[in-house]
């Protein structure tokens with residue numbers, strides 16, 4: 001059985017160990033050592049990373065009490081130099097110990113049990129047995145976390161044969177001798193993970209957001225280095241925004257709202273102008289005598305083509321309108337509207353869009369779609385003339 005040095009000292013980042021067994025499987029080497037500083041994935045905590053004799057760890061597994069180190073090639077025999085990616089490990093220790101603290105706090109303050117938790121590369125989260133938290137409650141939670149961190153509560157790990165008098169928050173999954181993790185007299189839980197030495201190492205601890213999962217609320221949080229990075233990211237962003245709008249921080253939301261409103265008004269105004277322009281275009285197009293009004297626009301939003309087609313059809317003429325975008329600027333848009341007669345345009349959709357290498361559909365009086373190729377537009381116009389008169 002591999003001696004798991006991380007159980008006794010999770011801060012140990014370098015060690016040496018002898019190989020006890022080594023085998024090749026599927027082009028990779030699976031190496032067992034007499035002792036290790038690398039913890040495989042388990043209990044919600046991701047696996048460690050690092051090197052064995054300079055070879056990066058590809059994976060870690062636990063088999064029959066042994067830790068199996070998966071490497072790309074044979075590391076050789078004798079004494080191995082183990083080096084842990086301690087930045088990654090310490091991050092996991094912070095997020096994981098923070099979960100112990102938060103789980104106890106949620107239980108005491110809200111009677112909310114921890115149903116599950118996860119530590120991902122980006123986010124850590126706790127699914128709690130409570131449907132929602134108010135902003136006020138979240139602030140209270142954070143403030144209590146800060147007080148518990150500032151109190152620098154010692155975190156202790158010990159073994160116990162009889163956990164019944166320990167009033168564990170989380171009972172053990174197995175019977176017999178168990179590993180207990182204690183945060184001073186605040187929290188006691190059966191756990192096999194790696195933890196920091198003091199709650200002071202969890203600061204800052206920030207609740208990032210709450211998400212509803214089934215009937216429960218999932219709290220996303222960040223502790224220590226992650227919380228600092230999150231704060232830095234948001235602080236830099238706030239400063240950039242402040243420079244952009246040249247307003248105090250607190251004025252940014254109102255300022256952005258005003259800008260967005262203004263943008264929406266300008267867009268509406270521009271749409272109105274384009275629609276009027278299309279109606280004038282329609283009036284000019286109606287001056288011709290062809291029963292089918294055909295018009296191509298160099299650019300043209302679908303909405304504008306529709307406005308043009310509607311104005312022509314309202315004057316009792318059939319219409320074929322399309323945009324002809326510059327090469328590489330996307331597919332052409334096509335609108336066909338019936339202004340006279342009672343032919344059902346839907347029957348023409350398939351042959352029409354086949355001629356234009358596109359797709360489209362619509363109602364009895366209006367067809368709309370995309371065209372991949374406009375080189376047979378004349379044939380498309382002839383098809384419409386034949387069927388619509």
Ligand SMILES: [Zn+2]
Nearest residue numbers: 181191192193
């Ligand atoms: Zn733990």
